[in-house]
Structures are given as structure tokens and as C-alpha cells.
Amino acid sequence: GQSLEQPSEVTAVEGAIVQINCTYQTSGFYGLSWYQQHDGGAPTFLSYNALDGLEETGRFSSFLSRSDSYGYLLLQELQMKDSASYFCAVRLSGGYQKVTFGTGTKLQVIP
């Protein structure tokens, strides 16, 4: 099976930088994605790494190292609205390309 582990909670100060880690045990996946979910809402896509290295999308960056089975999401210039849950997810190889989500990290941004 697959497993993706994340810290359960992270607290950071407005304007700061925070890194959310994701370690995984899975085989055969196309890439690592990151999603944001506010309470009561649906997940929204943030970033995707098909290859090793860093992908930057505005204030958000994501990193993948397949050799280390590790990835992270970096959020810069934190804003209060960034308080949400963040999930890493892998898109599995195979016909349906199912997406399996990590355990999730609840980020609280404080003034």
C-alpha cells in the first residue's frame, strides 16, 4: 500500500516562512501534488512536482526528492488567510491514476 506522512499541526507567524514536510512510502507514482483545504471546503490544487527539484508558484514552492521519498511545501510571506489544512498527494501510476492523500497538516498563522 501507500502511506504519506505529514506533521499534524504547524504554527507560524504572519509574514514568516513555513515548510510542511511529506514523507512517503509508495511505488510507481507520476508526481507529488499539494492541496489546500479550508474548514468545510473542498481541496484546491496548489502545486505539482513530476520531477525532482523545486517548483515555484508565487508565494508557494514545492520540492520533491524521489531518492529520499520526501517532499515539502514552502509558504512564504505568510498571510492570515493561509491558515488551513495542507495535504500532499501522489498520483499513482496505473490506468485510473488515482490520487492518494497524505495525513494532512493544519497550519495556523498567528499575528
Add this chain to the structure above:
Amino acid sequence: GAVVSQHPSRVICKSGTSVKIECRSLDFQATTMFWYRQFPKQSLMLMATSNEGSKATYEQGVEKDKFLINHASLTLSTLTVTSAHPEDSSFYICSARTSGGPNEQFFGPGTRLTVL
């Protein structure tokens, strides 16, 4: 981006009744849709993969006779929770996959089911 809708957004029902949830891709065709369940403060758990024109594929531990999935067309999949019980109360989210590109899975807004 592509838009996926779900209906209803919230439903409260009595124990023993059945509830149908619709998932629609509004501006694209989706041969494959996915159904997830999310309990409070937990991650999304994939329940089943819905395929247009064929039977759904269920994840291990998910009862196919309790969670009936019908992918009637390229834009509509339905999930019916049969004989619902309080433990089925959860947030049910569908997603639809377009073809190509990294961000090819779009999520519906979710349906909050409460079984009394």
C-alpha cells in the same frame, strides 16, 4: 480551471434511509470520477473510482452494496448511500479527471451528510 459541482451541499436524513449525491463536471467530459470520504480532522480517503460505462472500482474495505455508484454519462456520477447509519455521517467529495496536464483532477465542493 475546470468546474465540478455536487448536489446537495448538505443533507440530513434519518437512519435507514438512502441518500443520493450527484457529481457533475460542468465544462468538460470526465470518463473517470473519484469519490472520497473525509471524517472530521482527517484526510481524504478514496472510496471508489467511477468509470463511465462500466462498474465502479472500490477501494479495500468499502462496501460496494452500501455505496452504490453510477456513472451515467461523461458529465455525471452519482453516489447513493443505502440504508444510512449515523457512522456514515461524513463529508463526501467527488473529483473528476480531465486528460493531460499535472493539475488534471478537480474537486467538487463536497456534500456534508448527517445521519440521525
